[in-house]
Amino acid sequence: MENKDLSKKIEIEFRSIFDENRYLELKEFLDKNAQNLGEDDKDVFFFIMPDKLVKVVNNISKNNAKLVLKLNKIGKGSDFEEIEIPILQANFNEMVKLFINIGVTNNIMQSFQKRHNYFYKEVELALKYSDIWGYHLELEIVVNDINEKEEAERKIKKIANELGVRLMTDRELIEFTKNAEEKYKKQNNK
Secondary structure: OOOOOOOOOEEEEEEEEEOHHHHHHHHHHHHHHOEEEEEOOEEEEEEEOOOOEEEEEEEOOOOEEEEEEEOOOOOOOOEEEEEEEEEOHHHHHHHHHHHHHHOOOOOEEEEEEEEEEEEEOOEEEEEEEEOOOEEEEEEEEEEOOHHHHHHHHHHHHHHHHHHOOOOOOHHHHHHHHHHHHHHHHHHHOO
């Protein structure tokens, strides 16, 4: 039942983790040298499945909300095809309840993300702090065709090198998310 006419939204995405000092240095550099796309603070519920992820997102800064299905998991490569559906911000809590009650997974996490978005030399950057990830940076290019992945990865890696940030490997991402999920469960199932 594949419809070839449906356009894809594929995020080519990498992450880097660092301390608060590096976060502040990057913020200062990006404020001076990148196109400032503004604050993008979000309250997010993650419904984590073995091979994909559903997010219910309340974008506090932009006064909107959405439902997102990522057709890949962190640590399984840099490409994440996404399906996004805007929802009314007033329906955020009901959408979360819906996913909890239909039981798509019992692996659920909630995280508030303080974000600031930038555009720098063809790469979207989200400078972030969250209780789960700490201080980090997401570097991303959105493509419509998986054949554009290699070129997008090259551009992202060049910018990471210029910014002096080390991109996490798939192995590091798998280990990090596994530990984060275990820590979250312990903290929230007392």
